[in-house]
Amino acid sequence: MNHAIEAMKPSASMVLMAKAKEMQKKDPTVIGLAGGEPDFNTPDRISMAAIRSLTEGNTHYVVGPGIPELRRAIAEKLRRENGVECDEGCVLVTPGGKNAIYIAVCAVLNHGEEAIILDPAWVSYEPIVQAAGGKAVKVKLDYRTDYRITREQLEAACSDKTRLLILNYPNNPTGRILHADEAEIVEQFMLAHPEVYVISDEIYEKLVYGERSVSIGSYKSVADRVITVNGFSKCAAMTGWRMGYLTAAKPVFDVIYRLYQHSLSCMSGFMQAGAVEVFNCEREMEEMRRIYEQRRDMFCGALNAIPGVRCTLPEGAFYAWVYFDIKGMNSAEMCEYLLENAGVVGMPGSAYGEDEACSMRFSFANSTEDLERAAAKITAALKALA
Ligand SMILES: Cc1ncc(COP(=O)(O)O)c(C=O)c1O
Structure with missing residues (x-):
């Protein structure tokens, strides 16, 4: 075992x-x-597009990181809405955001290397890091300061084995978004630690009730080390579809995609045809x-x-x-x-x-x-x- x-x-x-x-x-x-x-x-038009594609016989392997129409729509959205300079060739369509996080963590961490997780945190980050052979290092953000990120806490958690920082905004469970001043703290931390990657889990991105949450991948100085994860479960009510995606700079993307090829092969073609319609369901x-x-x-x-x-x-x-x-x-x-x-x-x-x-x-x-x-x-x- x-x-x-x-x-x-x-x-x-x-x-x-x-x-x-x-x-x-x-x-x-x-x-x-x-x-x-x-x-x-x-939304109906998403389901109808998938059904149409299914009945047209789109039931075979769809070899590759995702269908071109969907990867293009995702890349355009990331550029337009998130300021992430995303190339559609570096978009990977995954079975949910959860799997995107799992394969990204596996691709970044070697055995014994460390990932910083900011508590309170979603329940699956730590087990995912452990499953990848890594060690989760928890930073306890303080409820008295409304869980603000501080540079001191990030530095204190960082060792010569740290390779990853996992961010999740809008946050599950606290509902906090990432504000520009905190994103700048993360940027400065990353600049001081060029061996550290960030996974930015933005799965609740469209569910905001005031200003938008900042995407750390939009900071050009560190963008080549940010893996942005998102998906359709929460914002488009598609939990049962198991559809998510990630984007990363080419060298990182290539490593993640290698694991994807051997662990998943590809996503279903007809469901991807449905997901293309998400971009017409604003x-x-x-x-x-x-x-x-x-x-x-x-x-x-x-x-x-x-x-x-x-x-x-x-x-x-x-x-x-x-x-x-x-x-x-x-x-x-x-x-x-x-x-x-x-x-x-x-x-x-x-x-x-x-x-x-x-x-x-x-x-x-x-x-x-x-x-x-x-x-x-x-x-x-x-x-x-x-
Ligand atoms: C913070 C966070 N990330 C990722 C996920 C995974 O979502 P999915 O795999 O359905 O895309 C969830 C689901 O609860 C979540 O709360």
Whole structure:
């Protein structure tokens, strides 16, 4: 057995999503807010394009990094919207953003080399680094400073084995976006460490409720060491399609693509034909974003009205990151308490590496009705506790 993989913890979000489904079988009033899954269906024109392509017989291997139309559309989007000087020859279409991150990490790290992860962080970065034979070095960003990146913390985490820094903005779970002043700190750090690459996971990019998040790949001085990852799961409601992509400078891209050829061969042609239509669905994506924004305002507003509860409005993604100022309870206990007493399944902050503040993450990619009920149930359960 591979010891690193054997030692991995199961994905906490998948465990809690499954638990919510199990509980709902016995009690349909249980509300699952643990997963990061849009409740919308994929816009029709995307699905219809895939169906058309499928019925036309596009069912063979499509050898290569992706179909030209899709790679071209992705490259144009990255240049236009993100300021990333992307060549379509360096775009790789992957089975979800998760796989893009996995193969990128494998391609960058040698055994024993280190990747810096900024906590609170998505649950899969550390296991992915471990699976690649690397070592995850955690930087605990401070909730008291709203998780701002500091140069001092990056330097303290950096050793002669550091080869990678993983960034995720808009952030899961905190909802923070990357502001220009923090991006400049990352740029300066990279300039001081020319052997360090960055994976910039921008999967929630279009789900922002004010200014856009900065793409670190748009900084020309370091762009050749940035691997930008994105995908269609969250912004276009395509989680079940498993479609993502990455772009990197040619020398890095070539190494990643070698692993892709041997581990995947290629993506499905008809699904890629569907994904081309994502770039004609700005209106539909904007409509979903607008609804998430309304839900965010309602749900976070209701939680903020509970004494001892604080939820800063997230700047992006679709998670409420909530602090509980309730003595004697940590986040795992709070998660368990709300599960048992409110019938609301959320994620404990500890799953993301936040073990100082008692925090939880609730997804607001759920119906407004469920979110209203969840807020009322959480309110009642916490009142009972007081
Ligand atoms: C921060 C982050 N990155 C990447 C992913 C992977 O998304 P997918 O593989 O569905 O594209 C997720 C999904 O939850 C996520 O939250």
